[in-house]
Amino acid sequence: MSDQIKGFPLPSSLKVVPGTEAAQAAFPYYTQFHDGDDDRFWFYNSMHFPEPMHHFDMITAEAAYCALGSFNTRVHVLPTTKGIDHRIINGRVYIGGVAVTDPAEIEARVGEFQQRAFYYYEHWEELYDKWKDKMRALIADAQALPRPFLPDLEPIETTHTGKGVAANHALIDTYRKTLEGYFRMWHHHFEFLLLGYGAYLTFFDFCKKAFPEISDQAISRMVAGMEAEIFRPDEEVKRLARRAVELGVDAHFTENMDIEKVLAELDTVGNSGKEWLAELETSRNPWFNVNVGDGFYHYHRSWNDDLSMPFAALPGYISKVKNGINIERPMAKLIEEREQLVEDYRELLDTDEDRATYDQLITLAHRVFPYVEGHKFYCEHWYTNLFFNKIREFGDLLWRHGFFPEPKDVFHLTHYELESAIVDLMLSWSSGSDPIGPRVWPAKVAERKAANEAWADHVVPPALGVVPDVIDDPAIVMLWGITRESLDVWLSVDEGAPSNELKGFAACQGVVEGPARVVKSVEEIKRLQQGDILVCQVTNPTWAPIFQKISAAVSDIGGSMSHMAIVAREYGLPAVVGTGSATQRIKDGQRIRVDGGRGIVTILEDQPVLEEA
């Protein structure tokens, strides 16, 4: 680091993009930067929120930070850190940690933490079983919520049963329950998460001390579980491929098929077609409740809402099944490999003391990690899909009453504004006059759409404010991987690496060259050709079905312990994750080189392609 003082812009120096002032002002007051924020350090949460936020989607930030902070600050009582504050500017979420620095306070919190967190570690399996029960109940509650609907007149049953409550009341009831469930889900999400990551990181930290040059990837391979729910959707696609062959309906599945047409055909080709459709229904509920992103944006649609992803994989899997190739995950072999890895590293340790500590730490990591891997299916995927789809139903209802040009415009309202629009509709249904909303929202929606587009083109500083000497907030290090070193890299980003090179986490080794296919949404998946290199924002196991088709994967977001990295390794697919800006810097069709062992992506452009060594 040079002696020259370098820093990030102060929050007060940031300008709202001209023309988007009203859209910026519409974010809740507690998310606006205010006096005093210049004295703190903030960073852009590009990991969870890589794109400008629709106003409604901001609820994910506040629900998550309400829960994360509560568990850190007041439930588990982490000694050196409290929660996360967040602010929004130009549609981007900046976050700042709240560190505990007073030694006496830390000391007092250590005592509390050991009473509380140690209880969780000691009763982990039992509490995690309870957790799954709580989540299933919460999901059942959300599924039971009625579709918002306003009849012209109340059904006669309302009178005959003496119900005493009219249909418009169900709107506010359903809406508030929808929000309540979402906030509650995030509490469940953080009940175990930091403790789980903490145990993992304790092992990680020990490995880095014992083996200073060990890759993150090697450590995560030692810890990674094999049975997490999040791997199941891909397994279901494989099952459907196998069933298609068994039932003799495999010829219906071709590259670039029209999914609706295929489903209609199968319904008419006799029992075997119907049987396959029944199998599809079994897989869909619940396993296709996975979205193609991390669940933080309403437009990260689930497989159930858009079957492109699983169907893109079917022809490839079917041809493998027909050629007698085993497509099942070799579980026993994967587990054996993991055990061997743990044993081989153990053998390299020098002392009995180290071996004793190593055994303690890997045992703890293996106990807690199923939660870290498993929770995402329930929280970020299944529940989040139900939540956004319920909001979509409100969007549909309001659109029918003229509130928006399109149903999905509902996501341009904050959750407070949406409640006001719902009340507006309830009032108008009640009074028999027209709602006011149709005269208000179309203009605001247009304004916010334009703002979102302007924000997307706006350069975002990776951090704001005073650079701290050290980042020792375990929550920030754990969840965002941000350290003093990574800040130095951000500060020198314009000077260092060659402009045709991107650095990320080495997720799975191997060097591959090929044409880049920049895929920004699930609709574009069908553009992928055999041998393409997938370049996308977020990759997670829900992309696994297309791994058979591509030669390498590059993502903007993700760490070496992400599921994506684990799945890539199982497929032997060279991958670099967490490059920050691959989808922006790499142009569709460019030739690129992916070095998954070093975490480097090189844009080759017109350079000739090297023959395989």
Place this chain on the structure above:
Amino acid sequence: MSATDAIGWFADLRIGDRPTVGGKGASLGELTHAGIDVPPGFVVTTAAFEQFLKALEERSPVRALIEPLDENDLDAVTAVSRTLRKRVEEEALPPEVEQAIIDAHARLGATTVAVRSSATTEDAEDASFAGLQDTFLWVLDAQDTVHRVRECWGSLYSVESITYRRKHGLPEDGVAMAVVVQTMVDARTAGVMFTRSPTTGDKSVITIEGAWGLGSAVVSGEVTPDRWVIGKITGEISVRDISDKHIRQVPAPGGGIVDEALESEMRTQPCLSDDELQTLRGVGRKIERHYGRPQDIEWAMDKAGKLLLLQSRPETVWSARDAKPVTGTEANPLKHVMTIFGGRKG
């Protein structure tokens, strides 16, 4: 092998034979025994040297000339060195020693050999001493081999060697030299391999350095080698530094080696493929397991892509520092998590 044999074949040698065949010779024997491919060969033992030295001493004193020398009196050391090297290289060998070398050379059946000093003293692990010993590459015939063996012996009486021994007060009685004679590998690529990190001491990685042609260019530092760091257990290649290798060393037609300038394209191409790196890793792990400690290895890959080991010795720098626990022990495993959650520094 008997302590009085003039010749020891690699297949018959173990690490315990070091006093008579030197470190290099014993190591090659041990590697052969462990099933590692080394270029076949034999060692001209210290017994052969002792026999020759006895014959020399009978004619006129050798060791007695050295012991009274003052290491700071360069003129005197130089004069003695010149005299003794000339005698070692030119005076008649005991016929049975000469015949033993010629017979062994014939039995080896190699067209060309490498002749390398193999010192017996513990100090030979000290790089400063090891560097004083000679190696002759691409030696063409039996007569030349005998001559090079004598040159290796003669290197014991170089100005640097004598000065080194006088400075460290090493007794002349214990000074002996074994010489390795082995089939010469006309290497496509060669280099060195450490089965731990030279920079951090990490035992979970293997560092490989290599360049085109003979390994002498890498060992002597005449070429900046390509460098890779590979996970010992996982095989991940985490560092690939491909350098500009402006020359390679190749066999000279009349014996010995010669520098050859490289064309631009070859200069910047990796001298090993990923598969070859993995083969090296496998062999490095096998040798390390055999010895039970990290190794410093010289290797060569022949034109057909076959990997051969030229030398393996224990890594000494980091090994001396080992055995301190990474972190304090805890009866309650949960206490370890405080290194992450704060309130205690690990």
